[in-house]
Amino acid sequence: EVQLVESGGGLVQPGGSLRLSCAASGFTFSSHWMHWVRQAPGKGLVWVSRINSDGSAISYADSVKGRFSISRDNAKNTLYLQMNSLRAEDTALYYCSRGGSYSLGDYWGLGTLVTVSS
């Protein structure tokens, strides 16, 4: 069974940093693109970043470019999102998703909540 479990969220002050993790199991992690998607409370889905299977191709949404960094450790079956210079508008539930079937997510985690507030 495919499972994606996010962790690392929490309350952080503006300008602070957090590192999110996504532990994957039940599939060959190293064969799949992975995404981070966020959803602010009561709002829609917003694509944040993607990374290809071996980490050689990475893309970011303009809103996070230069502040966030996506990476993966295929030996540990784990996806990461390093978030720096956090802003109030980064407050959201952050999902990791498997980019199967040329989609932004054929499997999704339950998300980890990031709150940026003083």
Next chain:
Amino acid sequence: QSALTQPPSASGSPGQSVTISCTGTSSDVGAYNYVSWYQQYPGKAPKLMIHEVSKRPSGVPDRFTGSKSGNTASLTVSGLQAEDEADYYCSSYGGNRDMFGGGTKLTVL
């Protein structure tokens, strides 16, 4: 402002059909056959309903169909059922970035 444009709401009575549109540009929806649709219930993670414009993952009812014409993709839900009431999002590959639509709240009257 979302990269892809969806109507904020749609509705229909049980048994009817409803179509939700998703408009992009010639650089995303119009350029690639990598449009997907997701269903999301409140407080739940999204579920993939359609990928590659019109393909249904295993387990998704055939009442859900996807299509595309030019820069606009569409999701049609036929034979509406109460359980179809949810938020629906489209997404598209766009080369050096991906994107979602703003979402459509589907109400079954």
